[in-house]
Amino acid sequence: KNEVEQSPQNLTAQEGEFITINCSYSVGISALHWLQQHPGGGIVSLFMLSSGKKKHGRLIATINIQEKHSSLHITASHPRDSAVYICAVLGEVTDKLIFGTGTRLQVFP
């Protein structure tokens, strides 16, 4: 079992829908990252958070440290949001990122 689990693995949506991607982890962490990998392969950091909630445009990330769970929400989804979204946790002791297996999102017009 991976130390970082994401659900769902695959997600399809119609343009305009509200999207939620979940991340659960089993290790002590000092921070959690959400990354986006474009269809072309490039990886972009979306958020780094250690508590509470952060918002950038239509993207919202939340984390509950006690429950070892984070969610990434996309409001008013658009086809250009189609990508793989990857959760990664920064180990408390090791200071290295441990990655989830990713969630592949496809948004159709």
Place this chain on the structure above:
Amino acid sequence: DTAVSQTPKYLVTQMGNDKSIKCEQNLGHDTMYWYKQDSKKFLKIMFSYNNKELIINETVPNRFSPKSPDKAHLNLHINSLELGDSAVYFCASSQLGGYNEQFFGPGTRLTVL
């Protein structure tokens, strides 16, 4: 201006060969990383350097040797390439360790025949 660059973008080579992948960042970051993304798209850290000093060395075969000539560069040399080394290799950088946003290079797709 490209923040984190890698060369080459694609690398196709025969088993047993030695190859290098270069990485450069112009962000002034102190920490650089190499990650491997396998065929199932799973990312895993290989190495981390902070100011030219090796910080993280995951259980990577010693055929893989990172070299950091200065804090803006982290190159990856691979000896005696094997089929299982085929993957996409990403370089990344951040300010002072993992508790900061990481900026990724475009990746190098290595295919070993």
